[in-house]
Every structure is written in structure tokens, then in C-alpha cells.
Amino acid sequence: MQMKLVTRVLLVVLVLCPAMLAQADDPVKVGILGFDSYQALAFTSLFHKPPADNTDLVGLRVVAGWAGGSKDLPKTLEDIERWRPRLIDQGVKIVDSIDEVLQQSDVVMIMSLDGRAHFDVARKALEAKKPTYIGRPMAASLDDVIEMFQIAEKNKTPLFSCSQHRYSPGFIGMRNHPEVGKVTGCNVYGGCPLVDHHPDFFWHAVHSFETLYTIMGPGAVTVTRSSTDDAELVTGVWKDGRIGTYRGIRKGAIKYSALVFGDKGVAKAGKYGYPAAVNGVVPQSRYKGYEGVATEMAKFYKTRKLPIPPSETIELWAFMEAAHESKRRGGQPVSIQEVLTAAKERVAKRGQ
Numbered sequence: 528m529q530m531k532l533v534t535r536v537l538l539v540v541l542v543l544c545p546a547m548l549a550q551a552d553d554p555v556k557v558g559i560l561g562f563d564s565y566q567a568l569a570f571t572s573l574f575h576k577p578p579a580d581n582t583d584l585v586g587l588r589v590v591a592g593w594a595g596g597s598k599d600l601p602k603t604l605e606d607i608e609r610w611r612p613r614l615i616d617q618g619v620k621i622v623d624s625i626d627e628v629l630q631q632s633d634v635v636m637i638m639s640l641d642g643r644a645h646f647d648v649a650r651k652a653l654e655a656k657k658p659t660y661i662g663r664p665m666a667a668s669l670d671d672v673i674e675m676f677q678i679a680e681k682n683k684t685p686l687f688s689c690s691q692h693r694y695s696p697g698f699i700g701m702r703n704h705p706e707v708g709k710v711t712g713c714n715v716y717g718g719c720p721l722v723d724h725h726p727d728f729f730w731h732a733v734h735s736f737e738t739l740y741t742i743m744g745p746g747a748v749t750v751t752r753s754s755t756d757d758a759e760l761v762t763g764v765w766k767d768g769r770i771g772t773y774r775g776i777r778k779g780a781i782k783y784s785a786l787v788f789g790d791k792g793v794a795k796a797g798k799y800g801y802p803a804a805v806n807g808v809v810p811q812s813r814y815k816g817y818e819g820v821a822t823e824m825a826k827f828y829k830t831r832k833l834p835i836p837p838s839e840t841i842e843l844w845a846f847m848e849a850a851h852e853s854k855r856r857g858g859q860p861v862s863i864q865e866v867l868t869a870a871k872e873r874v875a876k877r878g879q
Contacts, residue, residue, distance in 0.1 A: 552586060554586050554587055554588040555586060555587045555588070555633050555634060555828050555829055556588055556590045556631065556632050556633045556634070557571075557574065557587055557588065557589045557590065557632060557633070557634055557635070557636060557828065558589070558590065558591045558592065558593075558628035558629065558631060558632030558634070558635045558636075558657075559571070559589060559591070559592035559593065559614070559619065559628070559635070559636055559638055560592075560593050560595060560625060560628055560635055560636070560637045560638070560639070560648050560652065561593065561594070561595030561596070561637055561638045561639025561640075561641075561644070561648065562592050562593075562594060562595065562607060562610050562611070562614060562638055563594070563595055563596045563597075563602075563603035563604070563606045563607045563610070563638075563639055563640055563641075564606070564638045564639065564640045564662060565606070565610065566638055566662055566691070566817060567592070567610060567614070567636070567638040567662075568610050568613055568614060569817040569821070570589075570636060570638075570817065570821050570824065571589040571614060571617055571619060572617065573817065573818060573821040574587040574588065574589055574821070574825065575588070575589065575617055575618070578813070578818070581818065581822060583822045583825050583826055584818075584821060584822060584825050586825070586829060587825055587828060587829075588618075589614075589617070589618075589619050590618075590619065590620060590631050590632060591619065591620045591621075591622050591627065591628045591631040591632060592614055592619045592620070592621050592622070592628065593621075593622055593623070593624060593625055593627070593628045594607045594611070594621070595607070595638075595639040595641075595644065595648075596639070596641075597639070597640075597641040597643070597644060599724065600640070600641055600724065603639070603640055603641060625648060625651050625652075626651075629651065629652060629655045629657060632657060633657070633658075633828075634657055634658045634659070634660075634828045635652045635657045635658075635659050635660070636659075636660045636661075636662065636824065637649060637652065637659060637660070637661045637662065638662045639662075640662075641667075641724070642663075642664035642665060642666045642667040642671075642725060642729060642730070643666075643667040643724065643725070645661055645664075645665060645666050645671070645675075646666060646671045646674070646675060649661060649675050649678070649686070650675075650678055653675070653678050653679050653682045653684045653686060654678070654682055656682060656683075656684050657684065658684060658685045658686075658827065658828060658831055659679070659684070659685070659686045659687075660686075660687060660688065660824050660827065660828075661675075661686070661687075661688035662688070663688070663689070663690040663691075663733050663734065663737075664725065664729045664730060664733050665688035665840070665844070666729070666844075667724075667725050667726065667729055668726070668729075669841075669844045669845055669847075669848040669866070669867075669870045670870050670873050670874050670877075672840065672841060672844045673841060673870055673871060673874050674874045674877065676837045676840075676841060677874070679837070680837075685827070685831050685832075685833050686833075686837070687827060687833050687834060687835050687837075687840070688840060689737055689820065689823075689835060689840070690733055690734045690737040690820075691734075691816060691817055691819065691820040692734040692735070692737045692738050692741070692783065692799065693737040693738070693740070693741045693819075693820065693835075694741075694819030694820040694822070694823055695738075695799050695800055695801075695815070695816060695819055696800075696801060696802045696803065696812070696815050696819060697784075697796050697797035697798060697799070697800075697801050697802055697803040697804070697809065698738045698741050698742065698785065698796050698797075698799070698803075699741050699742075699819070700796075700797075700802060700803035701713075701741075701742045701785070701787045701794070701796050701803055702741070702742060702744075704787070704789070704794060704803055705791070706789075706791065706792045706794045706805070706806070707787050707788070707789030707791055707792055707793070707794050708789040708790040708791030708792065709789055709790045709791075710742055710743060710744075710769075710787060710788070710789050711769055711788050711789055711790060712743075712769050712770050712771060712787075712788040713739060713742045713743050713771045713772070713785055713786070713787050713788065714771075714772045714774065714785060714786045714788075715735045715736075715738045715739045715742070715771070715772065715773050715774070715784075715785040716735065716773070716774040716775075716776060716782065716783070716784065716785065717732065717734055717735035717738070717773075717774075717775065717776065717781070717782070717783040717784075718731060718732070718734075718735075718775070718776055718777075718781040718783070719731065719732045719735075719758075719759050719775025719776055719777055720777065721777075726847075726848075726851055727759075727850075727851055727854075728761075728775075728847040728850060728851065729844075729847060732759075732773070732775050732847075733847065734783065735773055735775070735783065736773060736843060736846065736847055737843065738783070738785055738796070739763070739771050739773055739785070740839065740842075740843050740846075742771075742785060742787055742796070743763075743765065743769065743771045744839075745838070745839045745842050745843075746765045746766045746767065747763040747764065747765050747766075747771070747842065747846050747863055748764055748765065748766050748862065748863055748864070749763070749764045749849075749860045749861065749862055749863065750762070750763050750764075750846055750849035750850050750853055750860065750861050750863060751853050751858060751859070751860045751861070752850040752851075752853040752854045752858060753858055754854050754858075756777070756778075757777050757778035757779075758774065758775060758776060758777060758778065759773070759774065759775030759777075760772065760773070760774055760775075761773040761775070761850045761853075763846060764860075783799045784796045784797060784798065784799065794807075795807070797809045799816060800814045800815055800816035801814065801815070841867070842863065842867075845863045845866050845867045845870070846863060848866050848870070849861040849862070849863050849865075849866045852866060
């Protein structure tokens with residue numbers, strides 16, 4: 528009986544030992560720049576109390592936060608006060624300036640909802656040599672996205688950004704799904720509210736464009752857009768001849784998923800935050816809407832290795848901007864390279 532008890536204790540110690548050792552080491556100190564987004568709290572919670580089976584999340588501590596917020600977006604100011612006490616409860620020190628966060632942190636996450644504000648904040652973080660993650664939307668223009676990566680390269684400091692939809696298990700799991708095989712095409716759909724402070728797809732629809740690129744990968748060459756008051760249809764043609772589409776929904780039921788076509792079959796991507804469906808049934812699992820991207824952030828912070836090449840993020844934003852340009856041209860196909868070239872020329876003139 529005693530031998531069985533000792534054996535059980537040893538097994539528990541062996542299971543917990545890696546996490547205990549990781550917690551004992553000096554944690555990576557994370558700073559928050561802008562906490563008007565719930566995700567700032569969600570990521571803090573995951574870093575401080577990671578699930579027992581996810582040791583990648585172990586070894587980080589959110590130490591300081593700067594509120595941020597935008598005066599012309601009143602809800603951001605309301606949400607700052609909503610999340611402030613909950614961050615304080617988790618031991619996050621709320622400070623009055625970006626510089627104070629940078630002084631106390633090894634790495635940062637820029638979580639303000641307003642993409643217009645990200646460029647100036649990211650510049651400070653990157654010039655301070657702090658590995659940086661930017662929550663969606665990365666920016667309010669393709670030009671800002673391009674220049675932020677240029678600043679990161681100049682300062683030899685890693686930068687990445689994505690929507691949490693990119694790492695939703697059921698979406699990223701479609702790249703090599705056994706029922707689909709090699710992906711030959713994809714129809715993504717999701718909500719598409721329009722706002723006056725960000726171009727059409729940068730504010731919210733970016734979630735679904737991330738899903739499209741998660742499943743299809745980079746390599747799109749042309750984009751065509753059809754638009755009505757109630758819906759959007761964006762068609763991208765990839766250089767290998769594959770076609771991927773996005774249906775933006777503004778009327779009727781709003782769901783987020785995709786229909787994926789492959790050389791072995793056709794399957795639905797499943798429900799956001801949960802594993803990919805097997806034979807049409809989503810396996811039972813805990814919700815991982817934020818855990819997927821938090822895991823990639825944690826690995827990035829600890830290794831400084833980028834989970835997404837900057838070229839892919841830039842292409843994704845050029846894809847969305849090409850869709851904007853297609854609408855301006857009455858639904859004509861637009862070359863992504865044309866859009867990229869024009870944006871890079873504008874960025875080059877900024878410093879003149």
C-alpha cells in the first residue's frame with residue numbers, strides 16, 4: 528500500500544516537475560501597451576495561470592500596463608476602466624507612460640483596439656529593442672504595416688501580428704486535415720461591420736482574412752471584390768491557380784468558419800475556438816479562442832523566433848487593400864504586387 532502511494536507521488540512530481548522548474552526560473556517580463564481590449568486580460572490570465580497541459584505558456588509574467596485608449600472611440604475609454612481592476616488583481620502594475628512599461632519589461636504586447644495608434648507605439652517599443660506582438664488590427668493602413676516591419680528590421684528586433692483566428696485549432700488544423708488533404712481552395716465567411724475610423728476590412732473582417740491565409744498560405748496574386756449593403760464577396764487567385772474567397776456578412780446569421788476544398792475531400796473548418804471537425808463532428812475540448820495565439824506569443828517571447836514571416840503578414844494586408852482598390856475600380860481585378868509597389872513608394876517618401 529505504501530509502495531503504491533510512493534509511486535503515485537513520484538508520478539505527480541514527474542508530471543509537474545517541468546512546469547515547476549519553469550516557474551522557478553526568472554520569468555520573461557511582459558508589458559502591455561494599451562489595455563482597452565479584453566484580449567490584454569485574456570492573455571495575462573493565460574500567462575499567469577496556464578492550463579496544466581500547456582507548458583508553452585509557462586514562464587511569463589505580465590508586470591506593467593499602460594492604458595492607451597482613443598478619445599474618439601469612447602468605448603475604449605470605458606473598457607480601460609473595466610479591465611484595469613482585473614489586471615491589478617493579477618499583479619499588473621498600471622503606469623502612466625509607454626516609457627515606464629518599456630523600462631520594466633523584456634517584451635511587449637500592443638493591445639489597443641485602435642489600429643491608428645499602433646504605429647507610434649510600436650516605433651517606441653522596437654527602438655527600445657523590445658520583441659513586440661501587435662493585436663488586431665495591426666494598423667489602419669498597409670503603409671504603416673510595411674514601415675513597422677522596416678523599423679523592426681532596422682532595429683534587429685522581432686515583430687509579429689495576427690488575429691486570434693489564425694491559431695484557432697479548427698482553422699489552422701485544416702492545412703493538413705486528413706479528410707481534406709492538400710488544400711486546393713477555401714471559402715471563408717464571417718462578420719463584416721463597417722466603421723468610419725478604419726478602412727473596410729482592417730477593423731474586424733481581418734479575422735476572416737487571417738483564416739483565409741491560415742488555410743491557404745501566402746501566394747495570392749490578384750483580388751476582386753463585389754459589395755452590397757448586406758454582404759461582401761472577395762475572390763483571390765493564387766499564383767498556383769488556387770482560388771480562395773471571403774464572404775463578409777452584415778445581414779442574417781453571422782458565423783465564423785470556412786469550407787475547405789482539397790485533393791482528398793471537402794470539409795467545414797468547424798467552430799471558432801474549437802478543434803477541427805472529424806466526420807463533421809467537432810471533438811469535445813475546452814475553448815481555445817485565445818489560447819492558440821497566446822501559445823505562439825509565449826514561444827515567440829521566449830525564443831525571439833517569428834511564428835509568421837513578415838512577408839506573409841504584409842501580403843495579407845496587401846490582399847485586403849487590393850480588395851479596397853477593387854471596389855474603388857468598380858469590381859475590377861487588382862494586382863497585389865501593384866498595391867504593394869504603390870504602398871512602398873509612399874512609405875519611401877515619408878522620410879523625405
